Amino acid sequence: MSVLVFIETEDGKIKKSSREAITYGAALGEVTALALGTVSAEELATAGKNGATKVLHVADERLNDGLIQPYAEALSAAATEVGADIIVTAKSSLADAVVGRVSMKLGAALVSNVVALPDTSNGFQVKRSIYTGKAFANVNMTTDKKILAIKKNAVEVKEDGGTATVEAFSITLDDSLFGSKITSTEKAEGDVLLPEADIVVSGGRGLKGPENWGIIEDLAKTLGAATGCSKPVSDMDWRPHHEHVGQTGVKVSPTLYIAVGISGAIQHLAGVNSSKYIVVINKDEEAPFFKAADYGIVGDAFEVLPKLNEALKTALA
């Protein structure tokens, strides 16, 4: 089976979720990966570690920004070039917007939020997360070509492969595809990306104000974690919207989610219920979040967090 994996990069590096997608694809067949925009050949060759044989690279500078239409055009062209039976991508805010278009271009079935390898014993069936992590559906894909968008952190990255060959892939992207102009980009520098993170430390209204976020950031730094927040915190502009975890915000699936001063409204839980382990720290022992937690501490965040941070620093030193 010929598999094409769409690679996303961040600061010149292949994203962890793209490495998950390559690992997933390599379990299905021979993987060719596609990278768009400026990124070094050395970095792209490391896709081999995760199981890619070859990386096609469209080094068109116009693709340095994630523009939806040209990306869809490039991905479709690459799929045709390699005769891909299956396209695999990590589910992300960019990939979501791109692959819907690709599925229509190629007449390929598209299933998102895939959490496991397909069952091909009778057709092609994949398991996907639905109802914001509250259930799963087993979906039969009935077209010849297929596109799978893999839920983040659903695949353990393998790194036992070799070096991928990197080839320039030349396509003509018409100027009309670049009709929309990005006028500015705001991005948090150097932080761990929330949707990609293995560990997330989130704060809620219990933190009392944005000036108190230092204790959340300190703990996140010790753990190499991303920071998140509850909806009220983002609504009050204590933290930016891209940190809002929940039903209408980012859905995370880290191995460890630490919630501090968050009561655990059902809409917040919808964003974290795919986490492997949940720690809840709240001074209200009745907080509903404790029912969804693996470990809980009833206590004042301003006392518990500095102590926990010190204990972790010692343990991880």
Add this chain to the structure above:
Amino acid sequence: MNILVCITHVPDTTSRIAFTNNNTEFDKNGVQFIIGPYDDYALARAVELKEQSGGKITVLNVGEADSDPTIRKALAIGADEAIRVNAFPSDSFFVANQIAAIAKEENYDLILMGRESIDFNGGMVHGMVGELLGLPSFSPVMQLEVDGTNAKITREIEGGKEKLDVSLPFVAGCQEPIAEWKIPNMRGIMSARTKPLNVVEPSDTSTHSTISAYELPPAKGAVKMIDADNVSELVDLLRNEAKVI
């Protein structure tokens, strides 16, 4: 401005999710249905844009007759008329085909919908519709300002956001904080009863996938409580029991 807003009819965010008929159907018993929260943001922004510069809002749902109360709510919030494509929304390909077929019949300046439905969370339909109509598509859109045939939008990206200058018409998958949800007032509710809700049959019934069964995740074990004065116990559990640090 002529705006098409596509809405989903989905279980309330607080619903207990369960399945019936040997795990092949969603159990609607006791479940309250609502306008998809992301679609509700799209609708609220459409109402604001109409207040600013006039025009017409058509709300579109692909669903069976039980969607009608949800569609009436959208009319009460401020849509002028509604279309329901009378069919179970089997998969995103099917739904996108219905939306595109309706959209082709009229010149819409904007086609808005939520970034994703909250039942299947695919987030793919806006792109599919854009491709079918040969229009640009953007998602997730958190700000939308229209000036004549041009628009300024803000798209959320991982770890931040980007601003774009774009031209109408286009398709957008919306999310907060594009607008505040609107609660229908009494006048809206009364007028919604007489606004047109046209029911049409699907134009193309092909699908790309079928669902064979649903599953629920395994139940979570009981929480282990740790004394606030003994945080080292938590560190020990995370390291040696959960093995996550």
